[in-house]
Amino acid sequence: MRAVRMTAPGVLEQVEVPTPDAGPGEVLLRVGAVGTCHSDLHILDAPAGIFPTPITLGHEIAGTVDTVGPGVTGWSPGDRAAVYGIIGCGRCRACLRGLENQCRVVAVGGIGLSRDGGLADHVVVPASRLLHIGDLELEQAAPLTDAGLTPYHAVELARPNLRPGTSCVVIGIGGLGHMAVQILVATTAVRVIAVDTSVAALDLATRLGAHEVVQAGPETVEKIRAIVGPPPDGADVVLDFVGADPTLATARQVVATGGRVMLVGLAGGTLPVRPVAEEPPTLPMETSVEIPFWGTRAELQEVIALGRVRLLQADVQIFPLERAPEAYELLRRGEIQGRAVIVP
Ligand code: NAD
Ligand code: ZN
Ligand code: ZN
16 A cells, blocks of 8 residues: 655655555545644654654645454444554553543653544544444544644633633644634634734634734734733743744743643744743742643544534644655645645
C-alpha cells in the first residue's frame, strides 16, 4: 500500500509498504480522510531521537473498517468510524478516570505520533479507539478527532470562566482555531474575539460567528484591550493556538485578573511568571495557565455529535495522498485556510 512517511528527521516521502494485518483486539481501517495538523510540522522539525523513524504520519483519521482482528466485537467490515488517537495504558489513575490524555505510564504519543498513522491506504488501530460517526462525511469526521477535539477539551477546562457575557480571545484561526470559534459560538454565550496575522483567517472567523476580529501586529494588545477592557479587567479566557513568544506576550497582557490562559499551540514560546513585586506584572493575580493536551474519548463523542448536527464543520481543503507533502508545505507557509485534509 502507499504511505506518506517521515523516513528520517525532516524527511517526508511517499513509499510503498506492506499492508499491515490487524492483530488481536485491532482493526484494519481503510483510510477515508486524514487531517494535516501543524503538530506534524513540529514532529518533522524535531531533532533525531524524539519521534521514531520511519513512521507514517497522520493522527486525524476517519475511515471504514476493512477487517477485524481476533477477539474484536462490535465492529464489522464496512462500518465507518473516527479514530481517537491516544492510546493510554488503561490502568493508571488517569486512564481509569477516562483521562488517557494524562496517562501516567505512556508518554505523550499515539497513532501517527509514536506508531504508524493514517497517511496511507490503510492503518491498524486498536478497536477501542474507534467511534461511530453515523452518516457524517469522512472528510468532516477526520478533523473532528484533533482540530475539533483539542479546542473542545480546552473550552471544557476553561468552562467555569466562560459564563454568559464574558469574553474569550482566540489567537491563531487555523485548523484548531477555526473550530474553537465554532465550539464557543455553539456551546457558550461569550463574546469571541479572533486574532490572527492573516486577513483570510479573520474573514473565516467572522463567517463562523466571531464577534470581533483583530489583526495581529504592533498594536495587538491595545486593540484587544479596547474590546475586553484594560487591566485589571480583560479577557476571561485566552485560547492560544500558536504558543510563540509574541502570542504568549499578547495572552498575558490581555487576560483578566482571575482569567485563564490556555496554551495549546506548541511553537515553543516562553511565558514568564512573576508575582507583582515589579511593574508590570507578567500575569494578573488569580490567573491560571493551563497546557491542555488533545482530549478524552468521551469528549470526542460529544464533538462528533456537534459535527453531526452541523454546529461544528471544518472548512476543508482536500488533497490526494500524492500531494500530502505539498499540503504540509502550504501549511508551513500559512497558506492553508481551515484544515487541509488528505483523501487517499
Ligand atoms: P495552523 O497552522 O492550521 O494554524 C495556525 C494559525 O495561527 C494560522 O492561521 C496562522 O496564521 C496563525 N498565526 C501564526 N502566527 C501567529 C501570530 N504570531 N499571531 C497570530 N496568529 C498567528 O495550526 P493548527 O494545526 O491549528 O495547530 C496550532 C498549534 O496547536 C500548533 O502548534 C500545533 O502543534 C498545536 N496543537 C496542540 C495540540 C495539543 O494537544 N496541545 C493539539 C493539536 C495541535
Ligand atoms: Zn494534531
Ligand atoms: Zn494510563
